[in-house]
Amino acid sequence: MPNIVILGGGVGGTIVANQVARQMRNELKNGDLSITVITESAQHVYQPMFLYMAFDQVVPADAKKPERELLDRRINLVVGAAERIDAAGNAVWMADGTRIAYDYLVIATGSRPDPEQVPGLTDGGYHFYTEEAALRLRQALHDFQGGRIVVTVGVPHKCPVAPLEFVLMVDDWAKARGIREKTEVVYTYPIGRVHSIATVAEWVEPILDGRGIETHIFFNPETVDPQAQTITSLEGETLRYDLLVAVPPHTGQAVIGRSGLGDSGGWLATDRASLRLQGSDNVFVLGDATNLPISKAGSTAHFEADVVASNLVNLLRGGLGSVRYDGKVFCFIETGLKKATFITFDYANPPTPVEATEMIHLYKLAYNRLYWLTPAGLL
Ligand SMILES: Cc1cc2nc3c(=O)[nH]c(=O)nc-3n(C[C@H](O)[C@H](O)[C@H](O)COP(=O)(O)OP(=O)(O)OC[C@H]3O[C@@H](n4cnc5c(N)ncnc54)[C@H](O)[C@@H]3O)c2cc1C
Structure with a gap:
């Protein structure tokens, strides 16, 4: 039975887990596939809320939900810190000494201020x-x-x-x-x-x-x-x-350095199209953890997660896993307390900000409430 292990239950890791679970629900149900998310905290945090928290527009409870509630119930959740990734041995070692083996690993550990x-x-x-x-x-x-x-x-x-x-x-x-x-x-x-x-x-x-x-x-x-x-x-x-x-x-997470996998900043050398760890066939990297010269943003992790999930499903079904990421990013930009604009771009096309409006700001506030559908893989 193939084992997918996803290290990091932030936006990118959670989307990958839920999308694969949805597309392979029969295999999961029949015990022909296992998906495990390893993450440090039992709470999933929607970090963009910190900006609004500083201006006293939201409180911490608005930015958190239990990761378990966001994950498909057939996905295993391990709450704990990963100590080291043994890429040669296809396993993640936890701080408590547990070894979690994988056939495919997705590294979505984010970044650290x-x-x-x-x-x-x-x-x-x-x-x-x-x-x-x-x-x-x-x-x-x-x-x-x-x-x-x-x-x-x-x-x-x-x-x-x-x-x-x-x-x-x-x-x-x-x-x-x-x-x-x-x-x-x-x-x-x-x-x-x-x-x-x-x-x-x-x-x-x-x-x-x-x-x-x-x-x-x-x-x-x-x-x-x-x-x-x-x-x-x-x-x-x-x-x-x-x-x-x-x-x-910012730097990459300490576990990347301890595993001897990152550069001096703790970023992982990632293929810009396949999102595989360079030199590896069965390790994918997404979100802030990559060394890609694109915005470290939740939307980047989201678009990358779509690609990684498609490739995992394709590989498990006997394909080559050749869906490519085109560098797509989307960001709202608040231009004050009542107006916003947005930008969208990819590797080949730079963004063109449009005039800021109240409507775009209201979309952003609405998205902040709807965010929870994103890690659930529904938005
Ligand atoms: C103030 C602020 C405003 C932002 N605004 C926006 C915005 O408007 N739009 C936008 O698109 N993005 C925004 N972002 C950026 C966005 O939040 C991140 O880019 C996004 O969360 C990255 O997703 P990720 O999945 O790569 O990592 P994360 O969501 O950070 O998740 C990483 C996960 O890995 C886990 N982890 C790390 N190390 C270990 C370990 N050793 N063992 C086990 N688990 C581990 C962490 O606990 C965490 O759950 C903002 C961020 C901040 C702070």
């Missing part, structure tokens, strides 16, 4: 990339009465548009609070334009200018001095702040 890479940032600044951090920032925003807000961006990081969303939302939020006149909003970006995607940078630059948001490009955060309330870049520029909000640089 690592603010410690910027000395002083953890003490001197805030972020919104974990629930705990978003709640700390919520309190800081609640207490803020005006001053200089610096939003700084480290790379690589997941959700490439989140820093723009935060800076545009904080601008609207300060207006709504009646403190915009006594608030400076400053945005820094590591490369020579205000966003990594050229068309997004071209679209947003006049918006930032028009809203009086000060921008600093070629600013790679290097150190923070919490006492002096300054942040200094690798390029030698120092900015003063009253409230520092960072998008911290």
